Amino acid sequence: MAGGGAGAAVLFQACGVPEHELFVESSNEIPEDLVSGLDNWYATICRQCSSTEGIVVRVMEGRAKKIEGNVDFPINEGAHSVRCDAGVQALYHPDRIAAPLVRVGERGSGRWEEISWTDAMERVALQLRNLSNANRAVMVTPPMRSYSGLVADRFMARFGGQYLRYEPLETTNVRRAVKQVFGQDRMPDFDLGNSSFVLSFGADFLNTWMSPVRYGRGYGRFRQGDRERGTMIHVDSRFSMTGANADEIVFIKPGQEGILALSIASVIIDEGLGNASAVSALTNGGRIDMSRFAPDRVASAVGVDAARIRDIAHQFAEHGTALAIGGGSAAAHTNGYFNMVAIYSLNYLVGSVGREGGVNFNPASPLKDIPTGASFSQWRQLVTRMRSREVGVLMVKGADPMYALPGSIGFREASFDVPFIFSFSNSLDDTTAMADLVLPEHNYLEDWDIVDPDPGPGYQSVGFQQPVVRPFFESRGQHLGTKGFADALMGIAGELELDLGLPSTFRELLQDGARTLFNLNRGSVRASDFRAFWNGALQRGGWWDTGARGGNRPTPPALPANVGQAPSFDGNGTFNLIPFASTSLMEGQTADLPWLQATPDPVSTATWRTWVEINIKVADDMDIREGDVVRITSGFGGPDVEPGEGVLALAYPHPGVPPDVVCVPLGQGRRGSGRYAKGRGGNIMSILSPGADRETGALAWASTRVRIEKTGDWVRLPKAENTNPDLATDEGQHIVKITPKDS
Amino acid sequence: MAELKQTQQRQWGMVIDLDKCTGCQACVVACQSENNIPINEEAHYNQRRAIQWIRVERYWEGEFPDIKARFMPVLCQHCDNAPCEPVCPVYATYHNTEGLNVQVYNRCVGTRFCANNCPYHARFFNFWEPAWPNSLKNQLNPDVTVRSRGIMEKCTFCVQRIARVKRKAKNEGETVNDGDRALSPACVNACPTETLFFGDFKDPNSTVAKMKDKETHGGRGYHLLEEIGTDTNVVYLKKVDKHAEAKEEVHA
Amino acid sequence: MLPGDFQPSRPTNKQLIKWGILSLVSLFFVAVVVGVLMFVISAWLGKPLSVFGYDEGPDQPIAFPHTRHVQELGLDCTFCHRNVETGAAATIPPVGLCMTCHAVAGDGLAEVEKLREVAAAGEAIDWVRVHRVPDFVRFNHSAHIIFFSEQDNILSSEVCAVCHGDVGSMVKVEQARYLKMADCVNCHRDNNAPTDCVTCHY
Incomplete structure (x- = not known):
């Protein structure tokens, strides 16, 4: 691997003479992708957002260079979103966590010390073993329809704890x-x-x-x-x-x-x-x-x-x-x-x-083991349990409830009543920042998994995720660096002598899954022996069978009797607040990637900041101009956000917003994060009312009414609009031409 | 120019179907990733010095509630009559034999005359030395020069991909295939809705040549700022809106 | 004497000596400056002048004799520089390749012992680069090797000398050709290769 970093160094020095540039070695001993000038494209699965997209990654000199869509993969057929492309920035993020961290200062103070993996796993096992009752352990992850989800599911089931799945904007x-x-x-x-x-x-x-x-x-x-x-x-x-x-x-x-x-x-x-x-x-x-x-x-x-x-x-x-x-x-x-x-x-x-x-309809996955169960909406009970010190260990992986749960639920404050929090994460986020122990996981480009796309393409399909590069922190040795989530969890289970009823390593578990598909002997990959099947599935990035379609329900059930009820709203203002997932930052999961921070929102073209969209005429009446710092208050807040303090955002008046509505994107306003997202903008989720759906209990995140006030400050809104001057047109000529007829 | 066009072997070009563009920005980030474009920081936007070789412009039309937003990707149009070329004092920008408007970084002295003269605002100047944290440099594409301060840059139609495919084809005695994804610029490959098409207008059997032929003769095809006679190599297909009947063309 | 009439007085001997020394000293400085300029300009346009050993190649961490390997043992260039026909870079062989022979061959030689130490430590050799083109130049070895070997119907290893000179006869590798842009362009013209800027610059 020595060739990789040094070899690449040759190429990005614009000026100055690079040192150690001739560590490039020849092709007879090192993998062919390390040879200067040769590139390989490896298929894997994008895990930047919850939709499962097949990608191919260009690898040169052992480094991932570019992500593109996998043409064969049925979900995205070669295309990809903004988020997919920035996966390489997550992989090479300067603030990635490179070794297990243990908290040394106050909780949330951000002072850490590196410890070895052996030590970290022992500490976790000790905390879990010392629980007076197994159900005092709680694990929180995003909905994971994958084999790592299976490991988490099995771990919590066998251990006897509570397993919650969390998504910021509930579906x-x-x-x-x-x-x-x-x-x-x-x-x-x-x-x-x-x-x-x-x-x-x-x-x-x-x-x-x-x-x-x-x-x-x-x-x-x-x-x-x-x-x-x-x-x-x-x-x-x-x-x-x-x-x-x-x-x-x-x-x-x-x-x-x-x-x-x-x-x-x-x-x-x-x-x-x-x-x-x-x-x-x-x-x-x-x-x-x-x-x-x-x-x-x-x-x-x-x-x-x-x-x-x-x-x-x-x-x-x-x-x-x-x-x-x-x-x-x-x-x-x-x-x-x-x-x-x-x-x-x-x-x-x-x-x-x-x-x-x-x-x-999507058919059931051919891999029966992959968990499908969802248990959202139990946050209030969890907070109550935390407050009454019924939760002894909180385990978090890839979810950030401290950021995105409404402040009024008080999750963050209640977490001080939890004796031990540990987080599997490769970067800091709000929840990880409050952890006592951080176990850094591999980036998805360094890890294995088998994923069940949801929503699927209408027929059975399975995505194969494989490491396309060696772990970036591999050079730190086996005691430091990162590990795969499933591997680490299986290691903890080993420490606890917990029988998960699974093969001993994650890779074997995945091969068992692949063997199930191999034995079906149908679909896009068929082979005479398992090894050929495994390689074929990895090469194509997955397995799918266009013939295995979902069933049908020809007639619908009757509408529920109480259908047609009116919504109710809460809050002290007159504007309906509609938060929305940002195009590039989603609900904040990808907020720390600079390309995505710099990606303009399609409608407002705003970047880097939190803005509030308000109708241009209403803004005029309120004397609000673009860039005015406005305070958004709802009367709700948490321990961290005083209800009167609200959230500050830059006004972006535009003609498309209904007069009684204001819209604010999610993603910014993080307290724990890497350099590109920290302390940037405001978190609108912190002032949401804790309203919930009457039937399902799901968070009604669009049911808050807010008040908008000018603070008197003005900050230029960084946006792509007008970054370039208008294109100069002659009279009667148009930029975007429109025709009524389709030719 | 016309003579040059006759002798050209290839003429790379693009077709952009405005009826499909959703404004999702996938092309913008794909381009950043492929071409080692410096990170556009907040201050860069505020100073109007952000670099986006391809950008999605958004135009408002109408008033609430009859409001429309129109999206249009804009990139270097690789004009056959490029206004940027004659003003360069050092011949750093010129038209090559494959119809590309080329920027030669090592020749550029940074007069910015070309950017001034570009009616599409598709040229960008490096006001700063590009900076990345060390670990992010691992991502940089070794096939593309990192432009230093004082250099003009713009869309190249991912010429490094074209060069790679041509070299491979030559070494292996094959031809360059229309629609080869290794040949297509990063933006074209990224686009979820297949708004962008790339190919050789000189090859009558290529997708883009067929589309251009069909659409510019009574179809939806038009060139951006056609009236100034730049003779561009990017063909736009008009957005379809059946409510636009009253006014044949709406100023966006 | 009329006012304004200029009658130079004859300089004294003392003055003559002073001026003589001054002019000699200035002449010397001018000569030095011209010499330095000639050196710099020639290095800018081509290779450094052949003085003070500046035209020689750099000292390498291990004094690898190409003469021994190529002339005496008859190894082919592509035996070690394996990627030259397929990729952009010709690539330097890894220590492991050296050790396939030197595990047994060359006992007692000081340089071979150095190599063995490096191999035992599992490190790489920090070779000093001899040939370098600026980073805005995209040079591809394979394209050149394939072109010349097909055109002249010769072996790949015989093409190397076109740019690198007869490396086989060099004890210490040095740059044989200017490898400036003019050098590249002239050769491209002579061989009817493209001279479009984007052939090399993008």
Whole structure:
């Protein structure tokens, strides 16, 4: 490996004479990717965000240089998102943790000391062994549909502790509605590419929601494919990037999306435009009175003209294959679950379930072991348990609840009542900064895994993640450096003499999984012997079988009796606060990568800061200009954010925001982080009201009302807009040309 | 110019379908990653000196609630009549035999005349020595020169990829294939919606040549700032909006 | 004597000696400056002048004699520089390759003992670079080797001498050709190779 770093050094010295540049060795003893000038592309899986995308990584001289999409992989078909590309910056981040760290100062003081892995594992084992009751151990991870998820699941099950999965902007309501309407445990696939009409509610699916690259692939074909150009109507209470790309954007009062969907359904039912059996099933044979949702009755409540509702209903029912998608802020109200049930039920009315261009169910994974269970929404109970000192050890991996849980839940404060916190993480985040012990894990480009994509492509598919480079901190020896999460957890289980019922190493576990696929003898990789299969699957980045499709549920269940309830809001202001996942920083997971900090938001083009989008006319009335520092208060806060103090953000007035709404991106305002994100911007989650969905208990993160005040300060908003002067055009000439007809 | 065009063997170019662009920025970061572009810090944006070889412009249209945002990726148009070329006192920017508008870093003396003269604002000046923390330098692409302070830079259509593919084809006695992903610029490969197409306009069977032929004759094709006669090698396809019937073309 | 009429007075002998010394000293300085300039300019345009040993190659950590290996043992260039036909870099062989022979060969030689020490410690040899092109130049060995070996129908190892001179006869490797841009471009012209800037600069 000596050749790698030194060899690369030759090439990035713009001036000055590099030293030690001739450590480059020849190809007969070192791997071919270390030879100067030769590159190799290795297939693996991107783990930067929760959607599973196949990638290929260009490796030269032992260093990862560039990430591109894997053309073969069914989810993304060669394309990738902004987040994928920045994976190399996560790998080579200057603030990566290079050895296990133990806290030496006060908790959260940020003073650490390096210890050896042996010592660290012993300390963890000791803490776990000394618990008076096994259920005093709690583990928090993001939802992991992978073999490392299986190890975590098995570890907590055998140990007897509580295992919580955490995602900042909960999708519980969407998933529960999918279960209710379609009877599916997995998200279905939306076949945008073959659809002729898309009606979406709140979901920013081209940008950040669920599997944006897959939807983007479909969207390209939906617009200019082999078929007639599709039409898209987007219903939202904010101007999202997806809304910007719709043919029509319908602004709706926050939380009323379900009522609008039912109103559309009532028109379809009333005028006999829909599928008769679905109508009968949905209305429970006519026993559910849909007339109360007639456009004229609900128009003022939802804020959409009755005529327009009828028009949308007609368009939806009269296009060949229509698709209704809901999520995002529409699912994040106290009635979010009902909104989702109403929206997804629309697909049945036009017969779009289980057909080309519609909603296609994903089959169960061929790997039965991969955990699918989700247990969100138990944060309040956990905080109560922490406060009453019922939690002895808190284990965190890849989740950052201290950053993204509403401050009013008081998770961070309660964590002081937990005697021991340890975090598997390769960089500092808010939760890791509060840990007593940090176990640095490999970057995903250095680690193995087998991943079950969710949402899948409509057929069985499995992603193979392999190390494309040797661990960056390998040179620190086996006692320091990083380790794979699953390996480390299996090591801890070994210390505790806990039988996980799994093979002794993670690699063997993965090979067992691969053997299951090999024995199926179908799909994209088939081989005469297992070794060939294993290599083939790694080379292609996964295994999939286009023939193994999901089932169908031909008729929907009846709408729940209390569907159509109104949302409720909390907070001291008049503006509805709609937080949204940032295009590049998502919910903060990738906030420390400089490329992503510098990536302009598609709509506002803002970078590096936290901004608040506000309607340009309202801002005018309030005398707010772009760059004015405004204080956003809701009356809520946590121990760290005084309710009156609120969150500071730079105003970005633009014409697309509804007058009664303000939108703030997530991702900034971190207290524990590397150099690029630390102390930057504000964290809007800290002032959210702790409102929850009435049915599912999921966090209603779009149900806070806030007040906006000018502080009198002004800071230039760093943005891409106007970084270059306007293109000079002659009169009558246009930059973006638009044509009404599709040629 | 016309004579040169006749004798050219290749003419690299791009087709950008505005009807598909969602503004997702994947192309922007892919370009940063491939071409060793310095990190655009907050101060760089504020001083309007951020470097983005490809950028996505966003134009507002209308008033709430009838509001639209239009996205358009803008990069060096590799003009056949490039306004940047004749003003360079040291011949650091010129048109090569494959239709590329080339910037020769080691010749550039940093007069910035070319950037002044570029109607597309596609040229960027290095006001600072590029800086990365040491560990991030491991990512830098060894095929692309790191531009030092005082040098003008711009989109190259990822010429390092073209060179690599051509060399490989020559060594192995093969031809350069249209649509080869190893040949396509990083932005084209990244795009989730297949908005961008790259290829050789001289090859009548290439995807881009066929699209250009079809779309510029009564179709959706147009060149950016066509009226100034730069004769660009990037063809834009108009955004489709059936509500735009009343006004044939909307000023964005 | 009329006012304004200039009548130089004859200098005294003392003055003559002073001026003589002054002019000699200035002449000497001018000669030194010209000498230095000639040296620098020639090094800028081509190779340093052959004085004070500046044209010689650098001392290497291990005095590796190419003469012994190439002329006497008849090893082919590509035996050690293995990547030259396939990649951008010709590559320096790893210590392991040296040790395939020197584990047994060359007992008692001081330089071989040095090599064995390095090999035993598992380190790499910090060779001093002899040929260097600036970092904005993309030189690719394989393209040149393949072109000349096909054009002249010769072995790959015979192509090396075009730029590197007869390394086989050098005890200490030195730069044989200027390898300045003019040198590259002239050769490209002579061989009908592309002279487009982006052939090498991107």
